[in-house]
Amino acid sequence: MTGAIEAAVEDVASWLTGAAGEPVPVGPPRDDPDGGLTVWPLELRPARQTAAGGAAREPYRFVVRLLVAGGGPAALAALDRVLAAATTAGRPELVLATGDPALWRALGVAPRPALLLDVPARIDRPVPAAPPVRHPLRLRQLGMRTLDGRVVGPQDQPLAAVRVELVGSAQATETDAAGRFRLAGVPHDPDSPDAPVRIRLIGAGRVHTAELDPDGDHLVVVRAPD
Known part of the structure; x- marks a missing residue:
């Protein structure tokens, strides 16, 4: 069974492949002389929860923050196409804030142009099943x-x-x-x-x-x- 995080990453990888015009694998950034984009989840961020009345339980909502990075100068054109597609469509939500050198040191690669995508995700919480009624209901008037x-x-x-x-x-x-x-x-x-x-x-x-x-x-x- 595919979980909420895995499903969000797979959906974005599929969208990126269509926007970039080339396959975008799921994985950390890499130093690849042939270029190409990768997408990799960086963190989970809280989202505003909604309340439900009665016995219904609203899904638990959160945001998956994904790093989209290129592997070399040849990847800039693909990154440019992704940026244009996301800006035109208004989704996924773009965050242009990936210039922290500590991030690239932690990933073990040289700094490069990249995008952060915030993708909403949810975990459905089923309503607990009510116990079966084993005896006929009997009404009493007080x-x-x-x-x-x-x-x-x-x-x-x-x-x-x-x-x-x-x-x-x-x-x-x-x-x-x-x-x-x-x-x-x-x-x-x-x-x-x-x-x-x-x-x-x-x-x-x-x-x-x-x-x-x-x-x-x-x-x-x-x-x-x-």
Whole structure:
């Protein structure tokens, strides 16, 4: 299977062959008295990533920077044709910045006219397969009930202006002057009638969570800790 880097290099080598009018092999620059162009990947550069919504995963995008160099004076005409073709077509993106002597020393060849081509590449990231559904789906309808309660503190003194939240939902209210509260739309699962109702009390800089018996008295008394 051809990878993203190899595919990008092969595509550019094919395009260069057509633009230059002669074969352009993939390889580092060489001192060849017969001339000719070569194309060689120098580095990978980051590209701007795009975000996707839902379960889709966007491909990972990057840029392959390629060095196109000639092997002697006879290669200048081919290099000139490549420069003209890329400038006319607007692709691949040209970068005229290959005069660093350190680059040529690292490659072991004499400095020469050359082009840098920035070619976009991508790696597709498939969406993970969802596990198969092995049993028929069963829909259950939950009943709703209203929970009336009263929040008291030490010596059963009513606590006013306490925020009462139904844990796991957006349902919330506040206690009145008598410490009373009412939460409407509390889910009730007929298959688990004894499952407790969890509420969260917030007030006076404190947070307290309590579990209430859904089948208890009509008025549930919640005692907040000291």
